Amino acid sequence: MNKARRNPGTTIAAHGALVLYTLIALFPVFVILINSFKTRKAIFREPMALPNTESFSMIGYETVLKQGDFFLYFQNSMIVTVVSLFLVLLFGAMAAFALAEYRFRGNTLMGLYLALGIMIPIRIGTVAILEMMVATGLVNTLTALILVYTAQGLPLAVFILSAFMKGVSDDLKNAGRIDGLSEYMIFFRLVLPLVRPALATVAVFNMIPIWNDLWFPLILAPSEETKTLTLGSQVFIGQFVTDWNAVLSALSMAILPVMILYVFFSRQLIRGITSGAVK
Amino acid sequence: MATLSKPKFRWHIAVFLAPAVLVYTAVMIYPLFNTLRLSFFAEIDHERVWVGLRNFRTLFLDPVWSKQFWNALANNFWFFLIHMAVQNPIGIALAAILSSPRLRFAALYRSAIFVPTILSFVIVGFAWKLILSPIWGIAPGMLDAVGLKFLYQPWLGKQEYALTTLALVSVWQFVGIPMMLIYAALLSIPEEILEAGECDGITGLSAFWKIKLPLILPSIGIISILTFVGNFNAFDLIYAAQGALAGPDFSTDILGTFMYRTFFGFQLQLGDPHMGSAIASAMFAIILAGVCIYLFGIQRRLRHYQF
Numbered sequence: 001m002n003k004a005r006r007n008p009g010t011t012i013a014a015h016g017a018l019v020l021y022t023l024i025a026l027f028p029v030f031v032i033l034i035n036s037f038k039t040r041k042a043i044f045r046e047p048m049a050l051p052n053t054e055s056f057s058m059i060g061y062e063t064v065l066k067q068g069d070f071f072l073y074f075q076n077s078m079i080v081t082v083v084s085l086f087l088v089l090l091f092g093a094m095a096a097f098a099l100a101e102y103r104f105r106g107n108t109l110m111g112l113y114l115a116l117g118i119m120i121p122i123r124i125g126t127v128a129i130l131e132m133m134v135a136t137g138l139v140n141t142l143t144a145l146i147l148v149y150t151a152q153g154l155p156l157a158v159f160i161l162s163a164f165m166k167g168v169s170d171d172l173k174n175a176g177r178i179d180g181l182s183e184y185m186i187f188f189r190l191v192l193p194l195v196r197p198a199l200a201t202v203a204v205f206n207m208i209p210i211w212n213d214l215w216f217p218l219i220l221a222p223s224e225e226t227k228t229l230t231l232g233s234q235v236f237i238g239q240f241v242t243d244w245n246a247v248l249s250a251l252s253m254a255i256l257p258v259m260i261l262y263v264f265f266s267r268q269l270i271r272g273i274t275s276g277a278v279k
Numbered sequence: 280m281a282t283l284s285k286p287k288f289r290w291h292i293a294v295f296l297a298p299a300v301l302v303y304t305a306v307m308i309y310p311l312f313n314t315l316r317l318s319f320f321a322e323i324d325h326e327r328v329w330v331g332l333r334n335f336r337t338l339f340l341d342p343v344w345s346k347q348f349w350n351a352l353a354n355n356f357w358f359f360l361i362h363m364a365v366q367n368p369i370g371i372a373l374a375a376i377l378s379s380p381r382l383r384f385a386a387l388y389r390s391a392i393f394v395p396t397i398l399s400f401v402i403v404g405f406a407w408k409l410i411l412s413p414i415w416g417i418a419p420g421m422l423d424a425v426g427l428k429f430l431y432q433p434w435l436g437k438q439e440y441a442l443t444t445l446a447l448v449s450v451w452q453f454v455g456i457p458m459m460l461i462y463a464a465l466l467s468i469p470e471e472i473l474e475a476g477e478c479d480g481i482t483g484l485s486a487f488w489k490i491k492l493p494l495i496l497p498s499i500g501i502i503s504i505l506t507f508v509g510n511f512n513a514f515d516l517i518y519a520a521q522g523a524l525a526g527p528d529f530s531t532d533i534l535g536t537f538m539y540r541t542f543f544g545f546q547l548q549l550g551d552p553h554m555g556s557a558i559a560s561a562m563f564a565i566i567l568a569g570v571c572i573y574l575f576g577i578q579r580r581l582r583h584y585q586f
Contacts, residue, residue: 011382014379014382015382015384017373018373018376018377018384019388021373022388022392025391025394025451025454026391028406028410029395029398031410031417032406044416087302090298091298091302092299094294094296095295095296095298095300097295098292102292104289104292110300117303119570120311120566120570121566122311123512124314124559125307125311125313125314126310126555127310127314127317128309129310132310148306151306151307152307154299154303154307182291184291184294211399212398212399212400212401214400214515215535219543233399233401234401237401244415248409251405251406255398255402259397266390266393269393270389270459
């Protein structure tokens with residue numbers, strides 16, 4: 001698109017198209033957010049207007065905070081996401097290191113075996129997963145969700161991390177070996193710090209699907225104490241479907257934490273995707 | 280776990296591999312095959328009995344079941360086609376515009392367009408349900424503003440439009456992914472190639488069609504297979520917007536919601552894990568077929584260029 005450098009018309013058209021699509025992308029979020037701060041009357045009379053002193057109201061948020069246990073849901077989502085990410089990164093990095101560093105019989109086969117899960121969604125096995133969780137008494141615990149998300153995240157993590165670990169210099173590792181470091185120390189002290197960017201990429205890739213998942217919380221942990229934020233908002237909205245203030249506020253409260261995380265991590269996320277980690 | 284055992288068993292390799300392999304095998308691979316196995320069983324008098332292919336015969340041939348199954352499958356294909364025909368071209372177009380050199384605010388546009396992708400299906404489903412709702416009137420109001428009010432329909436409530444509407448909502452949500460992947464591919468095209476084209480008088484749009492598009496074909500292949508797997512595994516958006524019954528009158532039912540209903544039951548029908556497994560097996564076969572077609576039929580034929 002070298003013409004764009006010279007031709008102002010092309011540049012304007014490009015900006016026009018991008019602005020238009022940006023508006024389409026942000027419009028629903030914007031509408032939900034502004035209306036969550038308005039009175040019921042104002043929501044219906046002028047849905048597109050910003051809240052002003054007359055139409056401002058927090059009644060929806062009051063209902064949400066009174067009726068739904070959103071702090072508990074949030075805490076559950078936090079625990080599940082953080083622990084799953086930690087396990088995916090730790091186990092994934094260990095396995096990736098073994099595959100990238102050592103030559104042993106069955107190395108390629110093991111790599112292929114672990115890569116199977118990249119394309120085959122774990123949801124297909126739901127029936128048997130539920131049976132297993134019932135049999136082991138893990139149903140309605142956060143542990144069940146953590147196990148499932150860890151298994152789901154591992155294949156891609158091993159795939160991405162082993163590609164990165166092949167790039168870590170052999171001289172460095174051999175120097176460590178001569179200095180008497182054990183293989184474990186080489187992994188934790190030398191290699192792990194060097195692949196930190198790749199770890200961040202894997203973390204960001206896994207974070208969004210885990211946080212947003214509805215299927216497994218619905219099936220494995222639907223009890224009140226273990227609801228995640230996604231399932232909690234789904235159930236809450238289903239119950240309060242005619243209370244527009246409450247629904248809009250609940251939606252805004254579900255949007256908020258993700259948006260905050262996104263503002264912090266968007267650079268990492270976009271760099272991760274564009275660095276070709278998924279190619 | 281085959282390890283070199285002749286000189287000395289290297290324990291550390293086993294230790295490094297064990298946690299990942301154990302969790303992955305126990306929670307993913309074993310249940311996957313167990314589900315496939317369960318599809319050959321049925322519960323008769325509170326006992327699990329081997330029934331061979333009976334569940335599949337019911338699923339494909341029984342009038343009540345097969346009608347639902349083919350309906351869900353056909354809907355799923357339509358869902359996928361809309362993604363291929365709308366989401367991926369828009370994604371490619373946005374990426375092509377974004378990658379033009381010296382475009383200002385490119386990072387801002389990129390981040391903003393990716394916002395819907397990070398939202399959960401619950402938020403997306405309800406937000407669009409409210410916006411398209413005839414009660415609230417945002418959609419009819421906006422159409423009215425441009426003089427097209429006659430076009431308005433309660434899209435999510437009409438059998439003939441609901442599935443397409445939901446597919447477009449899903450496109451809206453996920454357009455960021457093809458955009459990012461194609462954007463990355465476009466950035467990796469070396470400047471010299473484009474300059475060489477320019478010397479031959481190939482610029483602007485024709486540079487896109489003649490030089491860039493052939494070079495990013497492998498990435499388009501990847502986004503196609505990602506879309507395929509994602510769509511045949513979809514559930515959340517339909518469930519959030521239309522509930523487990525995938526209304527109106529099952530017109531938005533896809534394999535994911537069909538499996539959920541069968542497995543868990545709804546209203547008066549009891550859940551049946553064995554029929555649920557049979558549907559899961561069918562989904563597995565479809566996804567596997569798609570992945571194989573991609574790996575052996577498409578990816579090998581595409582030319583990969585090394586720079």
